[in-house]
Amino acid sequence: MEKRQELYAGKAKSVFRTDDPDKMVLVFRDDTSAFDGKRIEQLSRKGMVNNKFNAFIMTKLQEAGIPTHFEKCLSDTESLVKSLDMMPIECVVRNVAAGSLCRRLGVTEGQELSPPTFELFLKNDALGDPMINESHVESFGWAKADHLAKAKELTYKVNTVLKELFANGGMILVDYKLEFGLFHGEVVLGDEFSPDGCRLWDSKTREKLDKDRFRQGLGNVIESYEEIGRRIGIDFSA
Numbered sequence: 001m002e003k004r005q006e007l008y009a010g011k012a013k014s015v016f017r018t019d020d021p022d023k024m025v026l027v028f029r030d031d032t033s034a035f036d037g038k039r040i041e042q043l044s045r046k047g048m049v050n051n052k053f054n055a056f057i058m059t060k061l062q063e064a065g066i067p068t069h070f071e072k073c074l075s076d077t078e079s080l081v082k083s084l085d086m087m088p089i090e091c092v093v094r095n096v097a098a099g100s101l102c103r104r105l106g107v108t109e110g111q112e113l114s115p116p117t118f119e120l121f122l123k124n125d126a127l128g129d130p131m132i133n134e135s136h137v138e139s140f141g142w143a144k145a146d147h148l149a150k151a152k153e154l155t156y157k158v159n160t161v162l163k164e165l166f167a168n169g170g171m172i173l174v175d176y177k178l179e180f181g182l183f184h185g186e187v188v189l190g191d192e193f194s195p196d197g198c199r200l201w202d203s204k205t206r207e208k209l210d211k212d213r214f215r216q217g218l219g220n221v222i223e224s225y226e227e228i229g230r231r232i233g234i235d236f237s238a
């Protein structure tokens, strides 16, 4: 496999073509952004930590029967993935109220959500990723109804697997965002799962361990990502 030209540079990852049209290389950079890219900083080791974190989680999900684009790690900061035709939407599940849900609905952070909520957002930087509903997805052709239904089903299945994984490490999975795409007609989990795209609190102290440390200026961001990893058995030196 040969890494070829850059296809796309996102806020924290870059995507490269390979000599195989079905495979791409994801490069996890140290860039950390918040507030729709208005704040960007370089955090040393972040690319490595998120690449290994994502590899670990994607492997767990795959073992649980959830199809993912992840193939293998190529280096500390690079992973080989399947090339998906991405749906331009974000799927968010929330077990506990936090973030934009509290701002939008005026509910208290920390309120338990039972059953968990499922929300959809359109990936559109210029519009600030607005919240959308399932009929919008169908009417505007962002995804077919059966593909969206599958993405929703898989998003909930991820919740079952990861809530338990993090609970065993003494953490609460508050919420997370997933992105899906099609690979030869099959709905497959793409993008990444790392502390950049989820909220994790310590079960006892409720200390925030995820990207909210960066958003809220709490410090020790990468140390905290490493602590999450350590608690679920990731060896970042491997």
Ligand code: C5P
Pocket (backbone or CB within 6 Å): 090, 092, 098, 099, 100, 101, 129, 175, 176, 177, 196, 197, 198, 199, 211
């Ligand atoms: O900001 P909000 O509360 O809607 O975020 C819900 C979850 O989705 C959080 O875990 C956040 O980190 C994640 N998210 C993300 N990328 C976005 C928007 C939200 O990873 N563009």
